Amino acid sequence: MTPPARSPWFLALTRPYVRRRLARGLDGFCVEGLAQAREAARLGPVILAANHVGWWDSFLVVALDEALGTEGYALMDAESVRRLPFFARLGALPLDRAGAASSRAGLRDAAAKLDRPGRALWIFPQGHHRPAHLRPLGFQGGVALLARMVPEASIIPIALQYAWGERPAPAAWAHLGTPIRAAGADVAAVERAVEGGLARIDAALAGNVRPFPALVAPRVKSPESGLGARLLGGRGGDDG
Secondary structure (H helix, E strand, O other), X not given: OOOOOOOHHHHHHHHHHHHHHHHHXXXXXXXXXXXXXXXXXXHOOEEEEEOOOOOOHHHHHHHHHHHHOOEEEEEEEHHHHHHOOHHHHOOEEEEOOOOHHHHHHHHHHHHOOOOOOOEEEEEOOOOOOOOOOOOOOOOOOHHHHHHHHOOOOEEEEEEEEEEOXXXXXXXXXXXXXXXXXXXXXXXXXXXXXXXXXXXXXXXHHOOOOOOOOEEEOOOOOOOOOOHHHHHHHHHHHHHO
């Protein structure tokens, strides 16, 4: 069965929900490099190549797609698109990785979307969730195949990370790196660029560079708020 197409009205309904989930489920979403990526998308189609950390990544993609102002699509495992067809309405394109021929066909179909400025295609070259601190990141060859199919595109390396701080939820971080010309790009260069973005996030977390701007401000409650915390605090005071 052919999955439904990307739906602007469905996106318009979903984006506010995504922002609320990010605000309530994470300690904010901080992003660096949006202006540079917007300019690349204004000039031509872009391939957005990100490391794949966990479940929240799809929410970050929706928020970033809105912030970039792109008409965004994302490669997704074909079985997941079949099981969860609403992802197709958000721009998910099925990729059947059962064999080389089916994978290449899926990449060709996705590459066809990159036919004008403002079009964007997300790809997670690792192909599965992997903690951001592990090296090598293990990027696979799909991003290089896409680059050869759409040599006029730019590749935006995107580093994603989640970090715990003072609240009972992690903050999400994204670094959008310097665009790479797709013509002649290889997997190693894209992987190094994403690793560089992860290092930049680590530097921001350590306070060694300027903090990233908040794309989504948190609404996570402090551990000190709520009746239970007040009761425990009061009891602790009595014992002292």
